[in-house]
Amino acid sequence: MMTDLRLKSLLAVAASALALSACGSSEVASPGEGDFGNQPTNPTNPNPNPNPGTGQAAADCPTGLANVGTVANGTLRNCQLPQQVTGNLTLSVRAGTIYSISGAVNVGVDRGLDPTSTTGSQGILTIDPGVRVFASSGGDALIINRGSQIYAEGTATNPIIFTSRQNIEGQTTESSQGQWGGIIMAGRAPQANCQLTAPVTCTGTVEGGQAVFYGGNTATxxxxxxxxxxxxxxxxxxxxxxxxxxxxxxxxxxGTTIDHVQVYNSSDDGIEIFGGNANLKYIVINGADDDGLDTDTGWRGGAQFGIVTQRAPNSTSRSAAFEFSAAPTSTAYASRYLAQPKIANWTLVGRNSPIDAHTVMHFDTGTQPTLMNIVSTSVSGSTAGCFDIADVDTQTSFDGNSQPSLRSIYMSCSIAYRPANAARSTAVFTNARNTNVTANGTSTLTAPTGTSITNQNLAFINGANENAVTAIDPKSVYSFFDTVTYIGAVRNSADTWWQGWTCGLTAGATC
Structure with a gap:
């Protein structure tokens, strides 16, 4: 979890790294990936292993991109995005070409919290199916500023891939992580940073190579x-x-569309949400070293269909598949803009933690979630537990929630509740208002046949015990959700929404 203050300091400290990484010589470019733009599409493995490339580099780069030389033994032209994108920029699949980011790449200049504002400048970045973008260091990040947009739309058999230089060079393993920064998307939806002021006047600040602002009063x-x-x-x-x-x-x-997104081997969280009303569907987070889905500062959106498999079976990291927070407890509970996330049809596979760390599902600082059709399990022997209510504020939020708090939840960890907060967690989970909840089930999850990953437990396909649980219709609670008749992310082995566009979940689909 990251508080807003922590987020500010994080990117303030990162500014120097961002500046340094933007100053690389054009004579030294990161090696590229294979014969990019001419690779055949393989529905069972959209991520062919990197190879030195046998094609011919394009002669130049598209307008708006910097030609920083050739890579991959001279077979690919490395076309680098500018530090500032204003107006329209499109990345298309192009023979003999690969794209890269260096330093903080900002799409647009902040346009303020008011949608009618004429301040700043809009940028629109469009990325076509099959495009790959690589980065080389921790200071490399793609930032979509408030009032600007990204249209990155791959397909089920031809995803868009953001990855590291090492991966392009074929130097990554199942343990690799933390090789570049990540992607930040900022918008004008409300968030809890300001606490006692109206959301319409609430702006949070992320400090990086330049100020990055988020928040406003436009939920859509x-x-x-x-x-x-x-x-x-x-x-x-x-x-x-x-x-x-x-x-x-x-x-x-x-109003933002976010679906079919995989985060693989992040050195911190897979996805972290700071406030807003974003809705997500079809999410895969595997191998995160910290939390899978981490929420903070008043998120009031929904997420349906998600798979989280935690990293390193014996990791001592204090992390969770879910870590949900609302806002800093320095503000009185009654005055807080509480987080109200809606979560449906996720399967969470926790690590074998030997310490009393965060559980598979961890909730704190008054977050007020609605959880439906969840399967939560962990490797046998883990002492962390499946469910953790960290404080009295959060217990109050669960018990006072006007929406269903817990519906059709099936837990099968070695212990049900985090030992440090067992009494509080038990009281919340067993509250009579909850229905179809199982604290100590026996998992019958299975793994995809022939999985090629060994550093995570990839059992996430429902078995008989999970399929026997009566599901709630999530759409009856939140209109964004789809109607289903099962719990967990996938109904059974015939439900393959996660295939084709992900890596590391089936034989041959290596990352």
């Missing part, structure tokens, strides 16, 4: 479309306790 704000995208080997520790994650959503509104 539209930051674009982000679909069928992989983000690999991202996340970077700028200083102790300050990290960038795979995808950061800050004040992003419900």
């Amino acid at each position: 704000d539209n930051s674009g479309r982000f679909r069928y995208v992989q983000i690999k080997y991202s996340g970077f520790e700028v200083s102790v306790g300050n990290e960038l994650q795979g995808l950061t959503l800050a004040g992003v509104g419900s």
Whole structure:
């Protein structure tokens, strides 16, 4: 979890790294990936292993991109995005070409919290299916500023891939992580940073190479479309306790489309959400070293269909598949802009933690979630537990929630509740207002046949015990959700929404 203050200091410290990484010589460019633009599409493996390339580099770069030389033994032209994107810029699949980011690449200049504002400048970045973009250091990040948009839309068999230089060079392994920064999307939707002031006047600040602002009073704000995208080997520790994650959503509104997104092997969180009303569907987070889905400062959107498999079976990291927070407790509970996330149909596979760390599902600072159709399990022997209510504020939020708090939840960890907060967690989970909840089930999840990953437990396909649980219709609670008749992210082995556009979940689909 990252508070807004921590987020400010994080990117303030990162400014020097961003500036340095933007000053690389044009004579030294990062090696590229294969014969980019001429690779055949393989529905079972959209991520062919990197190779030195046998094609011919393009002679130049498209307008608006810097020609920083050739890579991959001279077979690919490395076309680098500018530090500032204003107006329209499109990245298309192009023979003999690969794209890169260096330093902080800002799309647009902040246009303020008012949608009618004429301040700043709008940028629109469009990325076509099959495009790959690489970065080389922890200071490399793509930032979509408030009032600007990204249209990154891959397909089920041809995803867009953001990855690291090492991955392009074929130097990554199942343990690789933290090789570049990540992606930040900022919008004008409300968030809790200001606490006692009206959301219409509430702006949060992310400090980086330049100021990045988020927040406003436009719940339906539209930051674009982000679909069928992989983000690999991202996340970077700028200083102790300050990290960038795979995808950061800050004040992003419900008009934004976010679905079919995978974050693989982030050194911090997979996805972290700061306020806003963003809605997400079809999310895969595997191998995050910290939390899978981390929320903060008043997120009031929804997320349906998600798979989280935690990293390193014996990791001592204090992390969770879900870590949900509302706002700093320095403000009186009754005055807070509480987080009200709606979560449906997720399967969470926690690590085998040998310490009393965060559980698979951890909730604190008064977050007020609605959880439906969730499967939560962990590797046998873990002492962390499945469920944790960290404080009295959060217990009050659960018990006082006007929406269903817990519906059709199936837990099968070695212990149900985090030992440090067992009494409070038990009281919340067993509250009579909850229905179809199981604290100590026996998991019958199975793994995809022939999985090629060994550093995570990839059992996430429902078995008989999970399929026997009566599901709630999530759409009856939140209109964004789809109607389903099962719990968990996938109904059974025939439900393959996660195939084709992800990596590392099936044989041959290596990352």
